Amino acid sequence: MIKLLIEYTKDVESKVISVDKKNNRYYCRRCGNHNQKSFFKDQLGTYCRNCLVFGKSSTYQKIWRKKISSEFIEEYCLKKVIFLSDIQKIASKRCVEAYKLSEDLLIYAVCGAGKTEIVYEVILKALNDNKVICFATPRKDVVLELTPRFKRDFYQVKIVSLYGDSPDKGKLGNLYISTTHQLINYYHYFDLIIIDEVDAFPYYNNKMLEGFVKKAKKDNAPVILLTATPTKKIKYLMSSGKLAYFIIPSRYHRYPIPLPTVKLTNNTLQKLNKNHCPRKIKRWLVLRKKNKKRVFIFVPSINCGKLLENILKKEFNCRFVYAQMKGRKKIVKLFRENKIQFIITTTVLERGVTVSNVDVCIIKCDDVIFDDRAIVQIVGRAGRDKYYPNSNVVLFSDYNTLAIKAAIKQIKRMNNIAKEKNLLR
């Protein structure tokens, strides 16, 4: 017996061939792939290589579109009152409006604006209309972080948490918090999809994942997109009027975003290779050590991070973390608990990690990995706490890059809009 691939739906139940032919060209019903180069012939038929990680999809396999329907209770509410700033309230209303009109909407909110709370109202509204909602994000970390938070804030909502090895797979709920990858298992199912960090890897520029969202939602279901650093493509959609948007230029605590200063260093990499920390960087770090302030040190590569950790560890309480590293979470936890003063990291911590009262620096900011959006995200780590809204943010760079200029321009622009609209203290 050939295993059936399962997709959950609200449509009429059906079984369809997974890879089919149309006008003599193959296409994959599972991932939407049309590229003939991604299809390959094997002994029993033809399969799609594009979505292999999700299980083999082929001409000799069928998708079982299984009808499921969740139960709803009379009325949903929050467990506690969530306080929103004025601008958050307006954004929140815009989301509800977009949902009512079945229109897509982009919320462009600076790092620390409190994006998540903005969608609470629309989620409640949809739940009370007995609609199934998906809060999707490209990153598993976000799913793991938001699931307990939503469970804490929403009363009696059945929340399903979906990621690669999630125990919730196949469970029935009202609100799904999912990685964009896991949407492959849904077909015309959701009435509202909210996508957090649309610009983050791997969603950004990934046609397959965009296709999953389209497939998972009902045809007329609206999509609300959240981002702090829109990509060129999103900016184009905004400026051309193809996507309605709302900008939140200020943080929830109404202090401006710290402006980074650029400090030029010479031959940073060569010096690190010779086990030597550039003088300006060293001086800056020594001052942080004296003031007992925690510091995020961003580096462009694993190699660079290891070198720096080696040089600094004699004098500074520092640890290096990177994406593939075991025990990464533990070190971040120690940093949060103030047991490590300096955390050296690759761009893996560029998003999501919020620690209060930190200073931030980027080493070798001229590296191509630090594009304007990455720099804005990293600067966004600073000054998140309303009690410590000021941080010292330094970009150590061998030279000024276009990305640095663009990032600073962007931050200044947002601070200016916030000031003009009287959104700052």
Add this chain to the structure above:
Amino acid sequence: MEKCLLCGQHTNNLFNYCHIFGLGNKLLCEKCLILLERVNNGCVKCGKKTKDIICSDCLYWRNYNLTKLFEIVNYSLFYYNDFGKEILRRIKFSGDLKLIYAFKNEIRLFIKKYRFKDITLVPVPIHNERLEERGFNQSLYIAKLFNLPILDVLVKVNNEKQSKKIKAMRMEFNNLFDIKPGVNIENKRVMIVDDIYTTGSTVHQIGRLLYEKKVKEILSFTLFRS
């Protein structure tokens, strides 16, 4: 531009250049090729990494009463390191047949090196259930890369998940295979083809069947030697 079959990165231009002279491998990039560890200076009979001339596995088969009457010389291309495991996982468990073609050039070079003549290839079969899951028999497709005659004459009779069993168990004979009736392979030089050689149990079980059919010589070929 070609992309590396294993990592999806663009293959190095330098390497494509080498390929013109028959030295390189345009289906694999330089980085991936380095991660594959070639079988070299191992056991003379099976290639296993050992300090002895003949490894303990081979000595076992040499003394075992069902296999001592014939000899099998095994050729494997690579050792089964972490990268090898990952490749085989993607081929067998994800069912990505295309990756097998990454070894096309390696196999062509192998044939050139040993100048095999009048060889008939006998791929190791898989159970029908596996075939339906995977979509292909990997051994058959490895054999197809040789451009030599293939006799797909074996059948698997018992679906026991071999890879899940412990090594000691695998040394024993379970009659997992059979030869289709009415096949004449008398006096032929045959080469058993499989994806991996672990203890030699599969190859020797099949070897015994072939020996009973009075073949002239038995060789075996696998992509990996664990």
